[in-house]
Amino acid sequence: MAEDAALPKRTYPAGVPCWVDSQQPDVEAATRFYGGLFGWEFDAGTAPPGDGGSYVIARLAGQEAGAITGLGTGIHGVPAWNTYIAVEDADSAVRHLLSAGATLKSAPADTGAGGVRAVLADPEGVEFRLWQPLQRPGAQAVNVPGGWNFSDLHTAHTDAAADFYARAFGWQFDRLDFGTMIRRPGYGDHLEATIDPGIRARQSGDAVPAGFEDAVGWLAPAAQGERPHWHVTFTVAERDVAVREAERLGGHVLGQEDTEWTRTALIRDPGGAVFTASQFTPPSGF
Numbered sequence: 001m002a003e004d005a006a007l008p009k010r011t012y013p014a015g016v017p018c019w020v021d022s023q024q025p026d027v028e029a030a031t032r033f034y035g036g037l038f039g040w041e042f043d044a045g046t047a048p049p050g051d052g053g054s055y056v057i058a059r060l061a062g063q064e065a066g067a068i069t070g071l072g073t074g075i076h077g078v079p080a081w082n083t084y085i086a087v088e089d090a091d092s093a094v095r096h097l098l099s100a101g102a103t104l105k106s107a108p109a110d111t112g113a114g115g116v117r118a119v120l121a122d123p124e125g126v127e128f129r130l131w132q133p134l135q136r137p138g139a140q141a142v143n144v145p146g147g148w149n150f151s152d153l154h155t156a157h158t159d160a161a162a163d164f165y166a167r168a169f170g171w172q173f174d175r176l177d178f179g180t181m182i183r184r185p186g187y188g189d190h191l192e193a194t195i196d197p198g199i200r201a202r203q204s205g206d207a208v209p210a211g212f213e214d215a216v217g218w219l220a221p222a223a224q225g226e227r228p229h230w231h232v233t234f235t236v237a238e239r240d241v242a243v244r245e246a247e248r249l250g251g252h253v254l255g256q257e258d259t260e261w262t263r264t265a266l267i268r269d270p271g272g273a274v275f276t277a278s279q280f281t282p283p284s285g286f
Helices: 027-038 090-100 158-169 187-193 239-248
Strands: 017-024 055-060 063-070 080-086 103-110 115-121 127-133 148-155 172-176 179-183 215-221 229-235 252-258 262-268 274-280
Touching: 017 027, 017 127, 017 148, 027 055, 027 063, 027 239, 080 229, 080 274, 090 103, 090 115, 090 127, 090 158, 103 127, 127 229, 148 158, 158 172, 158 179, 158 215, 239 252, 239 262, 239 274
Parallel strands: 017 063, 080 127, 148 215, 229 274
Antiparallel strands: 017 080, 055 063, 103 115, 115 127, 148 229, 172 179, 179 215, 252 262, 262 274
């Protein structure tokens, strides 16, 4: 299903997470799981130059939601969800990130008409990816049931991570009562000027943290025994329904949590990649 050309494209300024994909031991099995869980449909697999396997774009109601690829395209060869951060020029971004303390895992590579990607690791060894957009600006199905919600950094060293990413992408970190919000200053201005003109009016209540329009993720201490990583969360309409469906499709529910704002489930897919399914449950009156 092709995207509706009449719909405005969501674009991402430099320094904003913009895309997610998952490397899987069995691409076909992964498409069955996520198609059943999120209602995704999939384009025919293509292989960007230099890749060892197919790269299958997932769509939700015709809009690009993410992608599934084989383990042959992954740096570490383990099942995982990956997060990409938008940059204006991949080559210059890599040079800046290396000077800030990152390690290069895969040099900038042209993926065809879509864009240019690169893979790096932060000083703790947490892998992240860069995306210089050409025809593919980033995920279009976001913050809707079945779509990408946020990517959060789970780290063993929160202060050191905040220092690195502030230098790397100009991010700011707001420590709130319930977590540390990552902001890219100016992102709210971009959203207001492009696809979400009412964002500030909608988020003007006392319950919403100041600066939330600039939020691009959350910083959290890694749980005991948890590998530090960029963790991907998807929106679902009903957490309990998603849990039952994930289990029916061969996934494993690793945990569930209810907060004032969300009902979440930590899920491992049949291939071994872990993600969170999150139902938005705002306070009364929000």
